[in-house]
Amino acid sequence: MKRKFIILILITSLLLVSCSNYKELNSVSIVVAMGVDYLPKDNQYNMILQIINPSAIATQTGSIGTPIISLQDKGRTISEAARNITRSVSRSNIYSHVALVVIGEKLAKEKTLNYIFDVFERDSKIRVNIPVIIARDDSVYKVLNNLPALDKLPAKSIVGKIKNTSSLLGENQEIQMRQVISALSSSGREPVINGATLEDESDTSETLDNFSKVKSSYNMINGLGVIKKGRLVGWLDGPPAKSVQMIDNVIKETNVQIKCSKNEFDSMEITRMKTATKIKMKGGIPIIHLNVKAIAIIDEVLCNDNFDQAKTLKKYEVLSENAVKQTIEKGIKEAQGYGADIFGFGEKLHLANPKSFKKYEKNWNDEFKKAKVKIDVDVQINNVGMRKKAYPF
Template sequence: MKKKLCMFVLIVMLLLSGCSNYRELNGLSIVVAMGLDYIPKTKEYEMIVQIINPNAIATQTGAQGIPIISLVETGRTISEAARKVTKRVSRPNIYSHVALVAIGETLAREESLNWIFDVFERDSKIRVNIPVIIARKDSVYRVLNNIPPLDKLPAKSITGKIQNTSSLLGENHETQMREVISAISSPGREPTINGVTLAYETPESESLANTEKVKSTYAVINGMGVFRKGKLVGWLDGPPARSVQFVDNLIKETNLQIQCKKQRYDSMEVTRVKTKTDVKMKKGIPNIHVKVKSIGHIDEVLCNDDFDKAKTLDKYEKDSEKVVRQMILDGLTQAQKLGGDVFGFGEKFHINDPKAFKKHEKDWNKVFQKAKFKVTVDVQINNVGMRKRTYPY
């Protein structure tokens, strides 16, 4: 009987106590994106805090005004800048819904990323599975505050584009803050971060007028930033950028252009990509062997080859293997010149031979610059589409 009474009292106390940290939603400002840059003259961090404007995204009462509000402050630390923002907003900021962090190219090149994520890891209010981008050759403020015509929120538009191009083209992949932190902390890997640039910039890019034009200002995903010891040292653009995704087994689907005649190409879709990497040290030089296997589908033909014949398929398999091999080699050699092992070969070497890696742990990027590469590719075509014979031209 005493146990039942105690249980009843405990339940009543829990029901009556309520939530001590309960706050009304209409008394908060929800931060959906953050921007960080560095001002060399004052040696201060610049922070852009992007807040949702609830009146602009309301569905029942009708949307009014611009969907986001941007506040800018500076500080000797990121924490100081964030607290100084409170002078500009009437509600407490909550950071649990941040969907994007944009970093300025000046900060990435001059100040490095080695310390700026410390505040995010220490503060339990902020998640570390947030996508990170670099405002490439542009202002963080302009990139973040471009009002997209298709999506209401700029952060949603940018992350959607990264996910879209990652799954269909393969030149980029969504890099989250936790991945950047892990790469910075690892002696055998350097991070890569997507670049974002504004295209067709107009004075109306930060207003609702931008959404009323057929040809409006928009953010475009532009290359993969290569880092060395936390600092941005260069970019991988176009097909060579896919080499990172190939090596890391992140390619879901991509497309190859295979030359069939002078200035004429056929197109092949590549899926089910599997990559294995072997790293061995010979006389102080890393010998890296990248092995790629994939399935190919012919999805466009501009030369009148007969795909009913086995020799035609065999030719296209060999040609596509050459294209993939060269694409990966171009990415490997470009990253090697920049001196940043963004492929994580050092990590793979550490897993295979921890003792041997320890000898080169402190200067792995220099050792990586001496590496020799071997790339073997196996492509099997198993589909030529609904039409086997080409048009008679």
């Protein structure tokens, strides 16, 4: 009897402890996205919080108002700015559901990101396995608070676009905050961060009226921001931006354009790609050898070629190999111009030869600018689609 009484007391104690941090749902506000910008005149940070509006998300009882509520305030630190926002909201902010962090371009250029991300990594309430982007050529507030036509939540829309374009185009990849922090902490790699811009901005971009127009304003994933020593130094745009994903072996699918006549191009879809990287130091200069192997299919033909013939397939394999090689070469050349090893060649040298890397670790970006790169590409075409012959021209 005494034993049962002790067990009962223990169970009661556990139940009481489990409810100690309990909060009613109607007493909290769920933050789904955060934005941080810099105000040079005030020398302060501007924090934007995007909070879910429960009455607009409800489906069974009908929705009322906009799906999100945006609040902002400034402070000498990011933490102070976030706490100053509490003067404008009646509920306690919950940060465990943050799905996106947006950094202002001015902030990324003028302030080092090494300290900006400190608050996110140090605070246990915020996850670091969430996407981070830079608001390119626009304010964080405008990029973050454009109401999309297809998704209720702007953060969900932006994250979905990053996943979509990384899977099909390959100029961007799903970059999480933890990856940026890891690269910032590395002496052999500099981070890249996706850019996003607001297109077709109008007076109704932040209202429900944005849904009622055929041509509504929208966010577009735009370029890869190149970071050097914690600061944004430039952008990679178009095909050269694919080079980062190609070298890092994270490209899922992309295509290259093959010039088949004076004014026409054929399209080659790359379905699989694998890059092997070898690096060594010779006379104080990094010698980098990239061996790229890819599988491709022909997905569009605008020239009258006969794909029944082996020599035609061979010609297109050579042309696509040249196109992939040029894409990687341009990407590396642009990165060398910025003096930022965004490909992690330094990390690869450290793994292959730690003693050699130790000599150049402090000034690795300067060494990377002098690097000589050799690229071998092997593309095999294993499919020409549903037709072997082009339409007659």
